[in-house]
Amino acid sequence: MTNDKTVAILGAGAWGQALANLAAANGHQVRLWSRWGTLSLEAVLQDADIILSAISMKGVREVVMQVQSFPISPDAIFVTATKGLEPDTTCTPSQIWQTAFPHHPVVVLSGPNLSKEIEMELPAATAVASNIPTAAEAVQLVFSSNRFRVYTNSDPVGVELGGTLKNVIAIAAGVCDGLQLGTNAKAGLVTRGLTEIVRIGTFWGAKPETFYGLSGLGDLLATCNSPLSRNYQVGYQLAAGKTLTEILTHLQGTAEGVNTCRVLIQRARQQNIPVPITEQVYRLLQGEVTPQQALDELMLRDIKPEYH
Ligand SMILES: NC(=O)C1=CN([C@@H]2O[C@H](COP(=O)(O)OP(=O)(O)OC[C@H]3O[C@@H](n4cnc5c(N)ncnc54)[C@H](OP(=O)(O)O)[C@@H]3O)[C@@H](O)[C@H]2O)C=CC1
Numbered sequence: 001m002t003n004d005k006t007v008a009i010l011g012a013g014a015w016g017q018a019l020a021n022l023a024a025a026n027g028h029q030v031r032l033w034s035r036w037g038t039l040s041l042e043a044v045l046q047d048a049d050i051i052l053s054a055i056s057m058k059g060v061r062e063v064v065m066q067v068q069s070f071p072i073s074p075d076a077i078f079v080t081a082t083k084g085l086e087p088d089t090t091c092t093p094s095q096i097w098q099t100a101f102p103h104h105p106v107v108v109l110s111g112p113n114l115s116k117e118i119e120m121e122l123p124a125a126t127a128v129a130s131n132i133p134t135a136a137e138a139v140q141l142v143f144s145s146n147r148f149r150v151y152t153n154s155d156p157v158g159v160e161l162g163g164t165l166k167n168v169i170a171i172a173a174g175v176c177d178g179l180q181l182g183t184n185a186k187a188g189l190v191t192r193g194l195t196e197i198v199r200i201g202t203f204w205g206a207k208p209e210t211f212y213g214l215s216g217l218g219d220l221l222a223t224c225n226s227p228l229s230r231n232y233q234v235g236y237q238l239a240a241g242k243t244l245t246e247i248l249t250h251l252q253g254t255a256e257g258v259n260t261c262r263v264l265i266q267r268a269r270q271q272n273i274p275v276p277i278t279e280q281v282y283r284l285l286q287g288e289v290t291p292q293q294a295l296d297e298l299m300l301r302d303i304k305p306e307y308h
């Protein structure tokens, strides 16, 4: 390859490692950083063309502040692959990166990308979105291969929110399967979940069509149907009667939907956006309702037109 890039990947969790492997397989020089690793953050960042964060939401701001204290290439492109919302500010990860680095392009990478399948070298597709088309195209080139098809997209807000908001619906889908409610119920839930995502996302500035693409519908299909999804697993185990504390103690990796649901409810209530599924997931996570009560609440809401 003639156009090799130096790629710094921050976060050596499941997703950071999978993305590092994809870039390395394309011949790029990859430096993977974890707070427990042997490489210093300063060394990882030095002269990097691409700085990709796969840090879980709870660590994003802390890592952003650390990165700010080291020299980086003036041409560096930031990529965020985190799917979450910050509790206190309700900011998305890309907003945090962009505010900290206003003179650098920020690209959002999101799609139906269960990391275990990608590590098994199964084919997958994703979207890279930015307001700066050349930045998205540069990131597309770094990760594209015969097993990872990368599409550019010009709606970073929508792509980021698609990947983030679907985690709440994936928890609900896990509950649906855990209660053995059947295929009709699941189809109804996921479809109305998408309506809810479009409603919130467009209110927050995204283009509606983005949610019918890879990071919205695509990621909903993946996470609402796969036991590999940690968010789905949370819902499935809640349906089996486990407490959230028990589930999170034994869960491998991060289920961002738990935190996202709380942030989402806070913001949706402030802004009067109807989010009935998210509301029931929230009450379930708070221990205020049982899975069966949450289902009954959803089914017995006031009847209404489908499009309203
Ligand atoms: N796994 C997947 O299939 C996919 C995940 N994602 C998203 O990517 C993000 C990461 O997910 P995943 O890799 O699965 O999660 P993991 O829990 O496996 O990894 C989280 C990573 O964040 C790091 N981290 C968290 N807090 C800090 C901090 N304060 N300082 C430094 N590092 C920190 C962890 O470091 P340490 O190990 O040192 O704790 C770890 O490297 C999530 O937002 C997730 O939604 C997106 C697409 C696919």
Ligand SMILES: O=C(CO)COP(=O)(O)O
Pocket: 083, 111, 112, 113, 114, 115, 167, 170, 219, 222, 223, 228, 229, 230, 231, 232, 254, 255, 256
């Ligand atoms: O976002 C993901 C796949 O696209 C990963 O889903 P989970 O975080 O639920 O495992």
